[in-house]
Amino acid sequence: MLADTLEKYESRKVAFVVVDPMRKFYDGDEDGSDSVSRFFSRLEDFAHRKECAVLVLHQIVKNATPRTIHEVAQLIRGSGVHLDRPRVITTMLRKRD
Numbered sequence: 001m002l003a004d005t006l007e008k009y010e011s012r013k014v015a016f017v018v019v020d021p022m023r024k025f026y027d028g029d030e031d032g033s034d035s036v037s038r039f040f041s042r043l044e045d046f047a048h049r050k051e052c053a054v055l056v057l058h059q060i061v062k063n064a065t066p067r068t069i070h071e072v073a074q075l076i077r078g079s080g081v082h083l084d085r086p087r088v089i090t091t092m093l094r095k096r097d
Helices: 002-007 033-050 069-075
Strands: 016-019 053-056
Touching: 002 033, 016 033, 033 053
Parallel strands: 016 053
Antiparallel strands: none
8 A cells, every 4th residue: 555655656756755654554464573673674765765755653552541752662563673674763652650
């Protein structure tokens, strides 16, 4: 699905790509490192060709309630490639009473 979507923008000027959520554009086993790496490689190749930024939004495991950024990293769904391939990883935590 990602390849088909990116192909629509090959002839256009692109400054910024947002993949939200990753799972919607991902075709494969999110626990498998090879398929996740291919996903990020496609995005990276596109970003280099188009000289654009890419933001990928992904989720943590269902019903998790992390309290720190370190806990978020441990709760990311799927392969560890989700943490290894991006240049920057950021998170938002909901502050509770």
